[in-house]
Amino acid sequence: MVFENSFTTDNSCPLDLPYSCTNSTPIENSCCFENPGGIMLQTQFWDYYPPIGGNETFTLHGLWPDNCDGSYEQFCDRNLEIHGVEPILDKFEPGLYDEMKTYWKNFNGNDESLWEHEFNKHGTCVKTIRPQCYGNFQNDRNVYDYFKVATNLYKSLPTFEFLKEEGIVPSNEKTYTKKQIDDALTKHFGQKVFFKCNKYQGLQEIWYFHHLKGSLLQENFKPIDTLSHSSCPETGIKFFPKGALGPSPPPSPGRRGYLKISNGCLISNGKFFTKGTCATFRLVNAEFGGYNILSSKGTCGIVDDKIVCNRSKITKNQFNFKDGLVGFNSKFKWCIEGSKDQKDVVLSDGTCEEFEIRLQ
Template sequence: MKKISPLLVSLTAEAALLPIQFTLQDTLKGLSTDIWANEIKQCPIDIPFTCTNTTEIKNSCCFEYPGGVLLQTQFWDYYPPIGPDDMFTLHGLWPDRCDGQYDQFCDSSMEIESATKILESFGETELLAKMSKFWKNFNGNDESLWVHEFNKHGTCMTTIKESCYPKDTKPNQNIVDFYKKSVELFEELPTYEWLAENGIIPSNEQTYAKQQIEDTLSARFGQPVFIKCNRYNAIQEVWYFHHLRGSIVEGYYQPIPALLESQCPESGIKFIPKKNFKPPTPTNTDPSVPAPTGKVIRGVLKPEGQPGCLISNGHWYISGICAKFTLVKAEFGGYNVKSSKGYCKINNYGDFFCGSSVSPMQFAYDKEKGFLTFGGKTKWSAEKVPRGFNQVPISPGYDGPIEFHLKLDLQK
């Protein structure tokens, strides 16, 4: 059996005991190497919750890492209205890092083109019926959302890699398990039902306080949750945060406090019915005030507080003309970024790169501050400041000695 170093584990508050010393070898004594390597259901019962361990956990089939915070995310979409009138819709199951940052599209070899075909090949008609009912895409193409969620998030889950399953397992069982667990967790968190039980129901007249909504959901979930409102001060998203003991499929999901502050006003929150909603007519008629730019934003990307800017390949440069970048609303949230070279992504080296053959990734844009971010990482870094005609790659996060915000200077 592969040697695994001892772990010093502090038990969670539910145990309220002193730290104990144990080894995974002791826990797994008597199990064969094949079972340990391939059987996802044979994880030790004493393995710590994600993000609570004090030393490295060696077996990635039993310990979700680095995405140790699991978010179950739900949407209330009324414009256009999708899903049942008395139910939030499922958006996804996301593995965030313990600090709130996250990875995406982690393993291209795991990516799929059709969730429906895979689920049908396993006879999962009931699961597909549930997904068709409440795992909805606002544009009507539910399949594209299902595929996107697995390719973006499922490929970053270490405990559902095919190598974690018995050798005789039918291919794609891990993909089926991803969708099953996402639906199962969603059904255990009936947001609409919990709100209705406390008198919080959709209404065109009634409004609610943030504290009222948060307290209602937190009382049912067991920990503070994250709620998000849109530009109409209407509730639109609810996120439930968990730590995980064991694998994505068989593990125990422990509710934890949300890692983000809710993004809703203190009062006057609307819960808009999924029927006959009409957005308010804009009241601004002053010709001196620029009209809204719509879904496309253009500008120059500059490392804040540093010389130079980004050129069209995505590198930092100080001796040439700044490239113009376009931010376009992405289908599933956030923005796709594009230069004259093509779409931009974070490449396999962790660098920002734009090119003709690039499949776009989702970036976030803070309109108030003008910052471009990626994967929950608010700052960027580089190994050095460019000199002369040198081009320097930049990366999201704090891996380099030079740190900065990446600001978009808007262009007309």
């Protein structure tokens, strides 16, 4: 089945469309079919250390469009990125700002920076709310719609109540099994739900996976089984009351070292250099997950698939770090481009001689 590009205004998409990721033929450039990000992932956090949000409330973290294979795009369109949320919401529904301040919380208290990040990283990748998908587009309407839909979906999934109804409540003493939590969430969501524990074996994250029919504006979500596997222990899982471990964990000092590639290393601007002294980099926990890489030149990030380190604001700055290797977007293969002494380090597209970057 093939669908041509269609423009939608207030839920005008056809009713007989398939759910995302269930089509048998490719569908491209449609305002009524989410592709390639056809899996809509709604995420919630139980922030107890430091304590964030209400004592009987999982906080909203975001709404992510994952591809049908579990991979995902991010920061898809610089032209759609925003800087400031409250003025946008005030144009359409002022009350939504206060509602988001209650449920959509950032651990450091700067909630609006989290909202900006979530829209710029994920909202710009939702194809069915691009400006051209509106018949009479009003500036920033797509931004408002993203936050409104994310908030609506969050309210339809009251995780704390799901668990409470099955006898799973916060406690300093009581522990739970993985099966108990799995059964409780599956019962209320209708499909398997991903949940994540932290280093204290404490329940911390919940991910709900969906397919989507039509445009995101239609909010026609179909629950599906999780595509991720929980690493929580089989027994002894703790559901800590908020504040049980104190007001805030100590700041991480980060990791320091050289970023080595084969017979050379990265210098402070992020380029590869075969001669001279390697630069010292520092990896620290990023505000919204993953790691920031810092050099004497400033924060490092990805610009046009290249590593760049400077003082400017680079939105693609959440790196992965696993087994000593540095990656981005869960990819750990890199390439070297250029003929000068200082060469660009770029994400591999599979057509070059690949390297790994190791922190040493």
